[in-house]
Amino acid sequence: MKSYDIVIVGGGPAGLAAAASAKENGIDSILILERDRELGGILNQCIHNGFGLHTFKEELTGPEYAGRFIEKVEDLGIEYMLNTMVMDISTDKVVTAMNREEGLFEIQAKAIILAMGCRERPRGALNTPGYRPAGIFSAGTAQRLVNMEGYLPGREVVILGSGDIGLIMARRMTIEGAKVKLVAELMPYSGGLKRNIVQCLDDFNIPLKLSHTVVDIDGKDRVKGITLAQVDERNKPIPGTEEYIPCDTLLLSCGLIPENELSRGLGIDMEAVTNGPIVNESLETSAEGVFACGNVLHVHDLVDFVSEEAAMAGKNAVRYIKEARNEEVARIDMVPTDGVRYTVPKYIRLEKMEDTLTVRFRVGGVYKNCYISTYFDGERVMKRKRPVVAPGEMEEIKLSKAKLAEYPNLKTITVKIEEA
Amino acid sequence: MEKRELICIGCPLGCMLTVELEGAEVVNVTGNTCPRGKTYAEKEVTNPTRIVTSSVKVSGGDRVSVACKTKNDIPKGKIFDVARALKDVVVEAPVCIGDVLLENVADTGVEIVATSTAKRK
Numbered sequence: 077m078k079s080y081d082i083v084i085v086g087g088g089p090a091g092l093a094a095a096a097s098a099k100e101n102g103i104d105s106i107l108i109l110e111r112d113r114e115l116g117g118i119l120n121q122c123i124h125n126g127f128g129l130h131t132f133k134e135e136l137t138g139p140e141y142a143g144r145f146i147e148k149v150e151d152l153g154i155e156y157m158l159n160t161m162v163m164d165i166s167t168d169k170v171v172t173a174m175n176r177e178e179g180l181f182e183i184q185a186k187a188i189i190l191a192m193g194c195r196e197r198p199r200g201a202l203n204t205p206g207y208r209p210a211g212i213f214s215a216g217t218a219q220r221l222v223n224m225e226g227y228l229p230g231r232e233v234v235i236l237g238s239g240d241i242g243l244i245m246a247r248r249m250t251i252e253g254a255k256v257k258l259v260a261e262l263m264p265y266s267g268g269l270k271r272n273i274v275q276c277l278d279d280f281n282i283p284l285k286l287s288h289t290v291v292d293i294d295g296k297d298r299v300k301g302i303t304l305a306q307v308d309e310r311n312k313p314i315p316g317t318e319e320y321i322p323c324d325t326l327l328l329s330c331g332l333i334p335e336n337e338l339s340r341g342l343g344i345d346m347e348a349v350t351n352g353p354i355v356n357e358s359l360e361t362s363a364e365g366v367f368a369c370g371n372v373l374h375v376h377d378l379v380d381f382v383s384e385e386a387a388m389a390g391k392n393a394v395r396y397i398k399e400a401r402n403e404e405v406a407r408i409d410m411v412p413t414d415g416v417r418y419t420v421p422k423y424i425r426l427e428k429m430e431d432t433l434t435v436r437f438r439v440g441g442v443y444k445n446c447y448i449s450t451y452f453d454g455e456r457v458m459k460r461k462r463p464v465v466a467p468g469e470m471e472e473i474k475l476s477k478a479k480l481a482e483y484p485n486l487k488t489i490t491v492k493i494e495e496a
Numbered sequence: 497m498e499k500r501e502l503i504c505i506g507c508p509l510g511c512m513l514t515v516e517l518e519g520a521e522v523v524n525v526t527g528n529t530c531p532r533g534k535t536y537a538e539k540e541v542t543n544p545t546r547i548v549t550s551s552v553k554v555s556g557g558d559r560v561s562v563a564c565k566t567k568n569d570i571p572k573g574k575i576f577d578v579a580r581a582l583k584d585v586v587v588e589a590p591v592c593i594g595d596v597l598l599e600n601v602a603d604t605g606v607e608i609v610a611t612s613t614a615k616r617k
Contacts, residue, residue: 123563123611124549129507137549139563139612143593223551226560251550251579270503270510275546279572463512 079184080155081105082393083171085162085338086191088117090370092145093383094189097390099152103397107183108149108156109173115149115156116142117193119379121220124244126271130380141379165342169365187365187393190339190353191386194332194371196241202330206293209300215241215329219248228252230325234302235259236290238266238273240377242329247276249327256280257321260288260304262311265442267331267468269377290326291318299324332375342366349418350374356407357424357433358392359385364401367393374420374436377470381436388430408486415439415446415493417467424489426480433475435491442466443493448473451490452483461496497523502540506532513537545569548578549611552597557589557614564597565611570604577602589614 081103084091087110095108114120119127122138129135132144149156160175169185196214213221213229219241221227233254235242238261246256259277264287266273277284285304291313292303306317334352345354345362352373353361360367369389370382405427410419419437443465450458450473458473465471473491480486498517503510509529515537516524525537539545547569551561570578581602591597591614598608 120612123551123565125547125565126507135507135547137563137565137611140593143613223563224559224561226551226553251548251575253579271505271507274503274510275505279546279575469510 077170077182077184079105079186080107081186081397082107082189082390083169083183083185083187084108084189084191085165085171086110086117086193086370086372087112087115087156087158088191088193088370089119089142089145089379089382090193090372090386090389091117091189091191092142092149093386094191094367094369094390094393095154095156096145096148096152097387098189098394099154099390101391101394103394106154108154109160109162109171110156110158111161113158115146115158118216121216121223122244123223124248127379130378131383138379145383162338165338165366167342167363186397187367189386189389189393190336190361190366190368190372191370191389192335192338192372194334194375196328197331197333199328202236202328204290204293207296209293209295209298211295211299211325212293213325213327215239215245215327218245218325218327222248222252228254230254230299230323232257232323233325233327234290234304234321234323235327235329237261237329237331238268238284238286239329239331240268240272242327243268243272243276245327245329246282247280250280250282254325256282257323258283258285258304260285260290262287262289262307263467265466265468267329269468289313293326294320299326302326332371334372334375336372339368339372347374347418347422350420352420354422355420357421357429358395359389359421360392360396365393365396367396374418374438377468381470384434385436408480409488410435411488411490412437413490413492415441415443416448416491419491424475424480426477429475429477429480431477433477434472435475436470436472437491438467438470439465439493440467445496447494447496449492449494450475451488451492452480452486453488459494465493500541502537504528504533504536506530506536515541517541544572546572546575548575550579550582552582552585552587552608554589554591554614555586556617557591558617559614562587562591562597562610562614563612564608566601566604567596567607567609570601570606574602574604578604578608582608589616 119138119142127141164172301322305313367389369386447459
């Protein structure tokens, strides 16, 4: 059996940044396993710009951003295997994978970094009535068809869900000559970034119908139209508001789900809110020496933050290999409440914490003029005023190790939204 | 004095900008968190521009198309002219990121550059 110090599952932005960081922190024996024909992951089909402002201080397209990290990984001489699917990871860190050249094979790792990314919520999960005609695509599938395969999947398009990929595809399909009739969003607010509403919908006069959903799909062989209806505050369609919209294509942009089959197979503890693994301050899962980063951990809006998070995972994996373990260290639990849905990490071991730790989270609704407050046990130690926070945009707080050390018996850190 | 509300598209923060105009002249921008926001607001109310990203066909390559973009921003009103100009462009592999694929696209004075790579088959 081949063996590597660190095996990274996934060669997208998270896997690439984790690999580069692990190498730069002093481990040479690294292998990236990627199931696609090339490195770069989903960035390869995200040909729009807006990536990398934080990391490179310039605005890049997806493939350009990926290109920078691929180049780095190549320059550092990090090994990778393409067209290779990981089938299983065992608790003693044996990775079972397969590809056309080698068939089924096993690799022994000392540490593993999970960087599998996420997957789009499919039609089957939406319970929309109708036959199964051609013309229903997830927005990401349409994106790959248009941007990489050279196909335009339809001419008259309705988009359900206002996630970023849906918004981006509204513009992309319009530029390629399709007519995008509307974007319908179940919630009373968009799930995408504000800038994408402006430059993808407003620029092209594409209507965004908030609190609307598709209640029926018409067509047996090909989509002929959809029925749109307004929903009430419990997201139930309101009778009498139905409107028939002729179209030949329905794109779905209804959320992303971390792809954690391998993590579940490994038996690691999962966070129900994010569908990602529960991790500590080192981004280590409940399986010792198995780390997670990027969209497999929690779905991000910005790849820059994926790269940053993954670099931490790479560094921590190196530390795990090099350092002796000191078991049973005290842990401080992170408690998300009052509008804060989850935090990554979920708990902190002070001894293992870096000088500064970024805690990322999302809120459950739109809050205007509020404070993001942080409590150490009962005491509020930080508050930051925000004009608006929304579920579509990830928030963060930074914790300082020095500050935490001032509270020797600290049990919980609570993050909540408070009225200003 | 006229006031206009904008959402900055300079980065994913999406700052809410307020632009104060005296006739056609911008006198004040508030709400921006960085200089990019001020530049965006001034442009947006006088001459709005966008970067256009798309893809063009490739011949003799290991893939059917490469991604591309306008090297600089172009007037918003010219987005579809750029799209039309790219419709029939076919480039020969190999293509590298940054290669100029088309000059002066749709009379904007701006180049179209490749943003992904295609190797020779």
